[in-house]
Amino acid sequence: MNKTPAPNSFTNQPDDRGHFGDYGGRYVAETLMPLILDLEKEYRAAQDDPAFAEEFDDLLEHYVGRPSPLYYAERLTEEVRKDAPEGPKGEKRGAQIWFKRDELNHTGAHKINNCIGQILLAKRMGKTRIIAETGAGQHGVATATVCARFGLPCVIYMGAKDVERQQPNVFRMKLLGAEVVPVTSGGATLKDAMNEGLRDWVANVHDTFYIIGTAAGPHPYPELVRDFQSVIGHEARAQMLERVNRLPDLLVACIGGGSNALGLFHPFLDDPDVKMLGVEAAGLGLDGDDHAASLTGGAPGILHGNKTYLLQDEDGQITEGHSISAGLDYPGIGPEHAWLKENGRVEYDSCTDDEALQGFQLLCRTEGIIPALEPSHAIAKVVERARAMDQEKIILANLCGRGDKDIFTVAEALGVEI
Template sequence: MTDTITSDLPNSYRTQPDERGHFGQFGGRYVSETLMPLILDLEREYRAAKEDPAFREQFEDLLEHYVGRPSPLYYAERLTDEVRRNAPDGPNGEKRGAQIWFKRDELNHTGAHKINNCIGQILLAIRMGKTRIIAETGAGQHGVATATVCARFGLPCVIYMGATDVERQQPNVFRMKLLGAEVVPVKAGAATLKDAMNEALRDWVANVHDTFYIIGTAAGPHPYPELVRDFQSVIGREARAQLLDRVGRLPDVCVAAIGGGSNAIGLFHPFLDDKDVALLGVEAAGHGLDKEHAASLAGGAPGILHGNKTYLLQDEDGQITEGHSISAGLDYPGIGPEHAWLRDIGRVEYTSATDRDALDAFQLLCRTEGIIPALEPSHAIAAVVERAREMDRDRIVLCNLCGRGDKDIFTVAKALGVEI
């Protein structure tokens, strides 16, 4: 079976981060003295686990037989046809409209990409002898995945979730409780993902001796951005191999939605050294970049939050401002440090999609392919449609469909003025 932790791909971009957890000027570990011994222990344990065949074997076995990997690679024929009907002609009168392919990680057990990382981290927690798990969650998919692996391995877990998100993600809250998790609503700040992560960090500092914090995104203090990326890179490795097998070449562009950025870095990382493959991350533009949004690369500045340096939404005094998105999973006011670095060096292009764009894309995929996506990848789908329309027909756009839309139907219905 393909090694799902390390890879034989070229190493020019993939040598990041450095030994202190920096991607250029970004990353690092800005944590209290109480947490430093645990952070260092985690890094040592992760380095050892990567070299341990037994760890790799257990991780791969669970991904295959519990998660359901490899997830399918799907050619979206009707969506491609729809894009082509509305595409402009090329300079010589030829019809435009690239092929659109989806990496279908929404078909994983629990309905999103989050489970890949949670499997890896729960195995690390067990190796370290930790007996209690905590996590933060926004849209609830990471919370559900964490609760799932804790149920599988018989460990208690506490999930911190902003009270605003608890209200708008009731199906996932109920799923977490069914799985045995304690869900703690956080009422501070805007009561969303940033505030849930603040509360989880407070818990961790107070319970270092027995508690492991499963961070869901590719952010936080080193080594979290690296290890989350490595566990999620199974997405890109599979997609790369699947496209080579089915069409005999790599995609022209890979697209993924960006909140903190775990699904995107999971797709992008195995393609970083393929210079002919463009990479496009899509942030949440909310009501517009001149209004309320969560596009920290487009509208933020470097700063420090949750243990790492990255681009953050800030006011003129450097205070963190609240992000907004119709998607509870994309309203984090920062981004993973590797994304910040990849943006600054120009390897990855970052754009954004508004709430309205995401709603339109959500409905378009439902109508054309019979797939109900989560609101997070709906932002990416909006960018895919726009980008594919301008490309030649023999080109390939690969998009990570990182979550399914069961959790979002109430939010979408409300936005469309529909009563359920």
């Protein structure tokens, strides 16, 4: 397991109560507090245990298939350069576009990295039952996968709306032995699935471990999820230095809760020349309510055990997020992202459903890669930023999931019957 860099202005750990600046913390039921404290204790012990790191790294290599490739998207770069405007001195524009290909992991997304780490923690704690929430289904599939691998029963909570639009992943979870529970409360999406997961956890705290899928939730989840996902950035850093002998100029990743983005960004936070861009889901546009851009259109509040930016109404009630991508419609953001926004280290932008669909199709026809709708949001912004950058500049984006699960959603959006 890659350890976090030494503490400094940007990569410092949260404080003892789990705060990144004003964000984070652990706002949980009294019943859960002893387990949360025990989880933190076990995680600190695991960080100092060479045997834990050895097993984690072994599974990432031989089960997940890491390191994932670092790929230069030559045809996409050429496509961008065709209509890129010249610079003020006539210089040619169109930055090089590279991808960290985490969609090639076992289960098809970055989620498996974190699930491997958390199932090992569950084993250390003697837990015999696993629960999880899922939106697009990729975290649910990854959780069901590690539970099958280690012989533990698991229950996956999934919004009923997401169950309908992610049928391939629902079937995969069931094939892997998981019980999938559709959640009909609220907007029947990811937020509501996480609510049900927390209710289950409170009722079954003695034997149950909750594998949270993103860098949110009560401390220590935002920290430990980020650390397990940081394998993405550590690999990318070493691969970039080996391939081109320098670091990228810009990192780009999509953001729902934000684990894939933090996984890429965190090992680069103390490199001042490496800029970073997180891309939220603008849905049908930021002018209305049909979006999931909590950093742009939200305000600080408390949800799912932590303080962060949330979509909420005038009374502080959480509103529903919207995105064509089931993995990006969470109405909040990981607390470390809230802190990185406020201290200015990471820039945050958003991408509409239509722009994501364009990015999806562009990568398909230029590189022969069918991306998930989540990283398609990042691809759209990569193309936009690359056109404004000189040709010697390098953009590295995290291709955090593959698009098998989204074929039916994309076909419906494009008016195609399958």
